[in-house]
Amino acid sequence: MEGLTKSDANLIVYVHPSQSKNVDKAILRELSTLLFKYSQAFDGVVLAYSVDPQDNCAKILSGVHPYFGVRLRANLLIFSPKPNMLLEGKIVKITRGSIHCIVLGFSSAIITDENIRNELKYKAKHGEGVYVSRYHKRHVIKVGAVIRFVVKSLDEEILHISGSLIPANTGSVHWLDKYFVGAATDSNKEAKTEEEIEMQEQIIVGRETLPSVNDHKVKKSKKRRRAEDQ
Numbered sequence: 001m002e003g004l005t006k007s008d009a010n011l012i013v014y015v016h017p018s019q020s021k022n023v024d025k026a027i028l029r030e031l032s033t034l035l036f037k038y039s040q041a042f043d044g045v046v047l048a049y050s051v052d053p054q055d056n057c058a059k060i061l062s063g064v065h066p067y068f069g070v071r072l073r074a075n076l077l078i079f080s081p082k083p084n085m086l087l088e089g090k091i092v093k094i095t096r097g098s099i100h101c102i103v104l105g106f107s108s109a110i111i112t113d114e115n116i117r118n119e120l121k122y123k124a125k126h127g128e129g130v131y132v133s134r135y136h137k138r139h140v141i142k143v144g145a146v147i148r149f150v151v152k153s154l155d156e157e158i159l160h161i162s163g164s165l166i167p168a169n170t171g172s173v174h175w176l177d178k179y180f181v182g183a184a185t186d187s188n189k190e191a192k193t194e195e196e197i198e199m200q201e202q203i204i205v206g207r208e209t210l211p212s213v214n215d216h217k218v219k220k221s222k223k224r225r226r227a228e229d230q
Helices: 019-033 175-191 194-200 215-229
Strands: 003-017 044-053 068-079 086-095 098-103 107-111 120-125 128-133 146-155 162-163 200-204 206-209
Touching: 003 019, 019 044, 019 068, 086 128, 086 162, 098 146, 146 175
Parallel strands: 107 162
Antiparallel strands: 003 068, 044 068, 086 098, 086 146, 098 107, 120 128, 146 162, 200 206
16 A cells, blocks of 8 residues: 655654653653654654664753753654555445545545446445446445545545545455456457557568568469569
């Protein structure tokens, strides 16, 4: 899945003097406030981190409360979805006009009717809504399944994603991973134009394009040559 990146960052964490006896715990407490929130500084959502203090000494800051700054290097895992990226999410709800899913267990996503390609048709089975492909009956999108979709936009404040199932490489991950390559190959074969077929019937020599010849024409030309020699 796209949208996940690792980042190395040099940070300064400000710790209150009352926490000076347990600085490591204070640092982790401060860093934990970054988790699962959109950060402008990192241009994404921090999902996990590991830290390595760079100096055993801390700099005391002047002010009403004399905090001290601890320099450290952090390895961050950042979720930063951008338009046209491919994401995956687990479906939690399907209606006639929308598909709702959860990405990475915390970010909600919605794919509305206008962003679902015509190939996928809504049906009600056993009291539950599903989307089924008109061309590939095994391609079924249902609650509990994981889908792959394209990002259209992200609401940074509430971490809500708007997605799309218009591209052919989106849909049920189970079906795509098992059948999509073959289906795409078959579609490409059927989509060949007459011009492409004609090009296959030509022999390319250097910069010149020479039409291919069959055995019948070759034999006929040989007979003409013999007649001319006689």
